[in-house]
Amino acid sequence: MKLGILGGTFNPIHLAHLRIAEEVREARALDRVLFIPAAVPPHKPLVGDIPFAQRLAMVEAAIADQPAFAASDIENRRPGKSYSVHTLEALRQEYPGAEFFFIIGLDSFRDLSTWKEYQRLFELTHLVVAARPGVAEGDPKSLLPIAIMKDFCYNRASNSLEHHSGNSIFFVEETLLDISSTRIRRMVAEGRSIRYLVPAPVLDYIDRHGLYRGQERF
Template structure:
């Protein structure tokens, strides 16, 4: 049985913070692989992704190409609609019945776990790896017991980078180089993504 980490998100665009989070979780939690799953439409975010699913998928492929422990799946993009983690896990378990799965999520996402679609059913099927970020306190005691026992907290290096910040820099005509992997930067330039 392999233990697989799941990194979900819009990845609009993917940046080095995502990669560091995935590698940190892989190393500290003994994961065999981390699977990146770009979402079609996130359930808890108001805004639609800025670029198409195909471009976001290709950027994640470029970003993860050099790490043999990273894989990219397009199951949520193919499914379309709102990307519920519960539906994704059902599909993953159907095709990988001998593997166990753990969602890798940041401090902010841990606190809103009770709002996730079918969260009790999801927590019965997967565990959660919570990345403790400086400045974002985790209210673990405020979560229901069934969630508390399914969360493993690990320290995350302080990296003040977000996709929103990167889009803002690019929209303002500034460089985002070195905040994103070189291959992603080249892909964005080649396809004129995020240019105002």
């Protein structure tokens, strides 16, 4: 099985998340994309105190009509911060024999050296970097942290960086949808419509549970 992994706070999940998951699924011929809400995000505080259960419920509502998408509560099943390296280790036990494709945005990829045990990620999974059109042209190795450049070689035919472990970094040019969870939370707090920014079931969930209303911080 070729399994895509898309993590995030999903606070809330929106159409840009879904679109990049669909584009990577198609580009890498994935059998399934697993959406994994972070329980305790290690890189930024969780805004709004929205419980994990509600963020997971919104993900499940958003992907219900796409059989190739699934949601996982794996990061809520262990204590401590939701480090990606630990999640991937657990997933390899949960899905033995699967080939993993970890999906991240270009902004996160540029900050990879700040991640916990980031060097080990390349031993556990392929990385698929969602880049804006034209960004990955030239020498993609220049995007890597200097400390690990020697561990990769560039494959021009596939426009990928191959790690000595056998895993690769692939660059996928995404359809740029200028949507952010921060903006959505602000709009809800201001009483503005978020229709067509989130899937209809997510909009309904936010309305029914009164999420993000009257928040002072976004």
